[in-house]
Structure formats: structure tokens, C-alpha cells
Amino acid sequence: MDWKIIHIDETDSTNRWLQNHQLIANSHEPIAIWADYQTAGKGCGTNSWESERGKNLTFSLLIHPTEVPASRQFVISEWVSVALCETLEHYIYNKVEIKWPNDIYVGDRKIAGILIENTLKGNHIKDSIIGIGLNVNQQEFLSDAPNPVSLCQLLGHEVDRMELLTRFLQRKPLVSPAETDGFSYRNRIYRKGQLATYQDKDGRFKATIQDVEPDGHLLMMDEAGQERRYAFKEVTYIL
Numbered sequence: 001m002d003w004k005i006i007h008i009d010e011t012d013s014t015n016r017w018l019q020n021h022q023l024i025a026n027s028h029e030p031i032a033i034w035a036d037y038q039t040a041g042k043g044c045g046t047n048s049w050e051s052e053r054g055k056n057l058t059f060s061l062l063i064h065p066t067e068v069p070a071s072r073q074f075v076i077s078e079w080v081s082v083a084l085c086e087t088l089e090h091y092i093y094n095k096v097e098i099k100w101p102n103d104i105y106v107g108d109r110k111i112a113g114i115l116i117e118n119t120l121k122g123n124h125i126k127d128s129i130i131g132i133g134l135n136v137n138q139q140e141f142l143s144d145a146p147n148p149v150s151l152c153q154l155l156g157h158e159v160d161r162m163e164l165l166t167r168f169l170q171r172k173p174l175v176s177p178a179e180t181d182g183f184s185y186r187n188r189i190y191r192k193g194q195l196a197t198y199q200d201k202d203g204r205f206k207a208t209i210q211d212v213e214p215d216g217h218l219l220m221m222d223e224a225g226q227e228r229r230y231a232f233k234e235v236t237y238i239l
């Protein structure tokens with residue numbers, strides 16, 4: 001894909017920036033907007049996203065995957081998560097994993113978060129805004145996020161952010177759902193096959209992650225041998 005890359009000093013949120021710039025949003029070329037600082041970076045749900053000024057990558061992609069049916073929108077999470085993992089593995093030897101649905105983990109620590117906001121037209125996706133917060137050179141995290149880590153903390157030296165962004169944008173483009181290799185995503189699922197503790201609306205339980213369905217539901221088997229199936233936000237990991 002040939003990305004139009006826009007770099008700005010500061011904005012509230014790069015996802016919001018794309019939503020507010022309709023002229024740009026109506027363009028058909030894929031856009032990547034990268035800000036040195038976000039005054040109100042959005043995390044998933046009601047969370048905010050902490051990122052020290054000038055230290056990390058906080059950027060959003062705008063793509064128009066019109067061939068993706070709404071029922072298969074999870075393919076965008078698969079695509080971007082795998083592309084991030086593969087990009088990070090250029091820098092570090094550790095295996096980079098995906099904490100379902102799309103947090104990027106090294107060991108038990110979160111190095112990147114993804115916030116996808118899709119606009120549907122009929123049964124298809126018209127626009128997809130993919131916001132990515134990647135901890136690159138930040139050394140100290142102040143928010144109450146439980147387990148952040150940066151590339152610099154793992155490597156012991158700083159990394160050039162533009163080079164990292166370019167490497168990421170050169171990963172293979174999102175292809176149609178039928179052609180997307182779901183295996184690469186499923187092969188990287190954090191805690192897959194390991195008994196661990198989770199929490200749902202009825203309380204804590206122990207279970208093993210078995211798979212992620214094409215529509216993004218998480219399949220688990222609990223200690224009692226009962227299969228459990230969860231949509232995003234219906235279950236949390238106890239870390």
C-alpha cells in the first residue's frame with residue numbers, strides 16, 4: 001500500500017483527528033497520521049492512553065476495506081495485530097504475542113494497544129480508523145496501566161520512531177478476508193493452551209484459551225470441562 005503519511009506535533013487524539021478531517025477522510029488513498037503528542041489519547045472503553053511527548057508512536061491509519069463484510073470486521077484486528085508483532089520481532093528476539101483481541105504483549109507486559117473504529121455502509125465496512133499506541137522510547141510510565149513496557153526498556157537503547165513506523169507500513173496490506181491467513185493471528189495468542197485465571201460477570205474462574213473464532217469470539221475450556229464463548233469485554237484476564 002502507498003501510504004500518505006502526515007506528521008503533526010500535537011492533537012487530542014489521532015483517531016479523532018481523522019474523524020474530524022472529512023476532506024482527508026473522503027480521500028481514497030490510505031492515510032497514516034502520526035502525532036508527537038496526544039492531549040486526550042483514547043484507549044479501549046473509557047481508558048485513556050498514556051504516551052510521553054515525543055517518545056513513542058501514537059498514530060492512526062485510515063483505510064477503506066470495502067470488500068470486508070461487517071460480519072468479518074475482526075479480520076482488521078487480525079491483520080494489524082500480526083503486522084505489529086512481525087515488525088517488533090525485527091527489533092527483539094522475544095516472541096511477540098497478541099492478548100485477545102488486540103493488545104500486543106512481550107512476556108506478560110503490554111507494548112502496544114490498538115483501537116479500531118469502523119464505519120459501516122450496509123453490510124460492508126466503508127472506513128476503518130485503526131489507532132495504534134506503541135511504546136517505543138518511554139522509560140517510565142505514570143498511569144495505573146498494570147504492565148506497560150517499551151521497546152527501549154527491552155533493548156536498553158532508543159529506537160528511531162520514523163524507521164519503525166515505515167517498517168510497519170511496509171508490511172503486507174490487508175487482503176480480502178478469504179485470503180487472510182488467520183493462522184498467523186491464532187498462532188500468537190497470549191496464554192493459548194495454558195490454564196490461567198479470568199473474570200466474567202459471574203466472577204473468577206480458571207480456563208484454557210482454545211481458539212478465536214473468525215468473528216472474534218474467544219473460545220475457552222474451563223476447569224470443569226465446560227466450553228465458554230466470549231465477545232470482547234465480556235471477560236477480563238487476571239494478570
Ligand code: BTN
Pocket residue numbers: 012013014015016038040041042043044047049057058059060103112113114115130131132133134
Ligand atoms: C488500548 O486501550 O489498548 C488501545 C490504545 C490505542 C491508543 C492509540 S494512540 C493513537 C490512537 N489515537 C488514540 O486516541 N488512541 C489510539
